[in-house]
Amino acid sequence: MRTLVRTSALSLLISIIIMVPDSGNNSLLMKQLENQTVIPCCEVNTSVSVVMDTMAVLRCPHTSPLTRISTTWEIILRDKPSCKKAYRSDTDETREINCTDDRITWVSRPEENPDLQIGPVAISHDGYYRCTITSHDGTFWHEYHLQVLVPPEVTLFLSRNRTAVCKAIAGKPAAHISWTPERDDCDTVEIYSANGTVTVQSTCAWEDPNVTTVTCSASHLTGNKSLWIKLNPGLGTSRFPSLTFLIILYVKLSLSVIILVIVGFVFFQRINDSSPP
Secondary structure (H helix, E strand, O other), X not given: OHHHHHHHHXXXXXXXXXXXXXXXXXHHHHHHHHXXXXXXXXXXXXXXXXXXXXXXXXXXXXXXXXXXXXXXXXEEEOOOOOEEEEEEOOOOEEEEEOOOOOOEEEOOOOOOOOOEEEOOOOXXXXXXXXXXXXXXXXXXXXXXXXXXXEOOEEEEEXXXXXXXXXXXXXXEOOOEEEEEOXXXXXXXXXXEOOOOOEEEEEEEEOOOOOOOEEEEEEEOOOOOEEEEXXXXXXXXXXOOOOHHHHHHHHHHHHHHHHHHHHHHHHHHHHHHHHOOO
């Protein structure tokens, strides 16, 4: 009986020791947790699409102006050296390195608003923009991949026979062209320019004489545009001579025969007049 009591007491003592950890270790753990929450890490990556010739605003991470130490924008554009715009609140100083584009500016005074403004946006502004804010609460990043969109110029015209040509000129990215009546055998090509724009050309021929009007639709991220055109009546493809062509050919042959008959008649008439009686 005494052995059982001693065992129970020992078990109770062990349970108390396990449930109540050492106060020194507990204090150290709390400090570690506090230190982890004091310096948060926040990095955000965003893809942004902006139409050319408009205004774009890229925002820094939201932080309190009272805790900011410095703000730095790093701008990486194609075929250009990295540009840096920086501001320090303790010295109230702004600096720029390799920044030559005056269309990229602070929205206002950097101590009031650290955001970046681009305008009007051009194709050359395609690239990466990274805002880094150092504050008493830690360091925060926000990176943007900026894609400049260029609306294509859409044209539609007739080529030879009953053939229509639709062009989406100098768009970025490339436009998608479709036809009404729907066709899947049109000849479509893409022509790339050095500035990143793409011209898409689609050529379609209609042999069915019942099709009198066709519509070209150009789909693009900046919006869609449709144009329509009337086909020449009776004009076919090179495989099937058109009725109009046959009529013209028949008229030309008939005129040629008539002219030959007249010339022959005149010729023989002169021969008869010149012969002796």
